[in-house]
Amino acid sequence: MLARDRKSSARGPGAVAAPARPATGATGVPDDASLLKMLYSMKLTRAIETRIERKLYRQGKIVGGVYVGRGQEAISVGAAMHMRRGGGEDHDDIVSPSHRDMAVFLMQGVPPERILAQYMGRRTGLTRGRDGNMHMGDLRHRLVAFVSHLGDSIPVAAGCALTFRMRGTDQVSFCFFGEGATSRGDWHEGLNFAAVLKLPVVFICNNNQYAYSTHVSRQMKVERVSDRARGYGMPGESQDGNDVRVVYEAVGRAVARARRGEGPTLLEFVTFRMTGHSAHDDAGYVPKALFEEWERKDPIRLFEDDLKGRGLLDAGALQAMESRIEAELDEAVAWAESQPYPDPEECLIGVYHEQA
């Protein structure tokens, strides 16, 4: 765990710095192919969210709100690299993403066009046009639907982990939330329950410093979300959420603990919400200097530079990756736009269990 910087006691917007980078973890370094996959996933996430938020939403093609994870992609991607998939009921991990974890959906195998159809309220969206944006899940991809009430996913994720315990498997439950959700009673109940029963949950906090317009200094009196871990008797770590390799390593350690039966871990990744709470919010309450500061720490650009420095990427390869993503998305958007809306008579089908 990081030593705390007690000097920054006069906290307010701007005072929350990313923690310094720790020594490398024990779980090994991703290979070259994995590194490139991580970059691709971060860029794909950024590109699809940019289209949704800055193009389709403004064209009036999106039904409902838009919540993006711009600037936070490294957290979902670094964590999703550790999710076991494709091995069946007693092998695959389960994930409870937050509304800023688009990358998790993509990496769990949800095609971009289905996500776009979801945002456009089409019949082929994940909720078949019954709900919009990130309010979706798909258990075939081991994705538990996001619960709008922030914090409510936490006891659900702990319950999933309890089923793994009861079945005697080494599966892991991944649980994502923001720093605002940590003030919720459900969050407390879920973490305490997981700690008492030593359940295999990896709790991942995207600390993007604003819960809508509430700065983290008005959310908690402790310096770090991970300071809460001790109160539950579980390990906690705070790390730089804009460095995908750091995220990868920290999540890897927590997953290994969980698989060994050593219980839950609380991970905090410090990052910044490079946008409003949702697409309609101009975030006028966030000091401009903060956006500028965190723009310089953009996780994608930092990672590109890192890979270039290692000789894994050059301008040509980057260009090719970007062209591939744009082409993929052109196709996905066209497909989604061609999809029908649900029939009004179908409104209630699938909304309640017996009608599914």
Added chain:
Amino acid sequence: MSTVLRRSRKTPASRGEREPPPRGLLPDPPRPMQNPGLSRQQLREIHRFLCLNRLVEDRLSALYRQGQIHGGLYSSLGQEGISVGTAYALAPDDLLAPMIRNIGSLLVRGVAPLTLFLQFLARADAPTGGKDGTLHFDDLDKSIVGPISVLGTLIPVMTGAALAARMRGENRVALTYIGDGGTSTGDFHEGLNLAAVLNLPLILVVENNGYAYSTPTHRQFAVQSLAERGPAYGVASESIDGTDVLAVYAATRRAVERGRRGGGPTLLECRAFRRRGHAEHDDMRYVPKALLQAWEKRDPLDRLEGFLLHEGEATKKELRAAREEIGPALDEAARSALERPYPPPEETLRGVYHGTE
């Protein structure tokens, strides 16, 4: 001490007798008691409140067995030092919200035993007029906020009360209680976190009495002491021997002073043991006998009396006189409460909903 004050209870044969006690539930070795600067008169007053607490509950227990009590009865046997020590450390206008095992706090705050008997006997002139039982009443003139049955829910209420006091410019602290079980509720978290963020003078007393109904503490939390929760919220915390009324008083004084000078909330874990069932109907066969025996030796009243004798603050004769003085007055109060009428049935709904007073 005299057997008058200690009711002998048979613990039923149970699986608990064959099994070792759940970990972490045996008492730590006692540390010698110390006078935190109280006068002889104050020490004797605390002694009187402890006796009163115990004897009132004794009378209530007898009435329960006679079928006179309506609803549940929750004993604080062995935990009286927590109620008395905390309440005694407050100023009369500090906000106090007792829970169901805090008759002692009410007595210190000046609630008459007669009022308590009327309430438990559900009489027409009880605080809730016979509409509810146990300690479910408030007295805002005495700065007493009523308990809420749903455990944990009182904490955000008292955070709000502390906030209201501050907004009015009043330097009052707000003190409430929660059990070890109640710390697992969401309301505990939300109330304590908000008090921490707003730096409010909330004193949250956690009565760790070993069991939440039948759930032992190792099934409730994964920390050694609930005081470890303090740093998780950025609030001051202490773990105290709840069977030492003077230590409880001293720790509460520190918390009060912290709150008054703007130092924010305090989380006080007071460790004791629930020496009776969850409520009077519960035979607590799930509690190993060894635990009850160990904690009986840590009786808060016995400990205070031993201390007063050792320090020469009272003689055996004086202590006996103090106890014996209480009994007849309580018998009289109970008798007079039993003579009071029940509310007439047509008044059932009066005062239950706002505007029906």
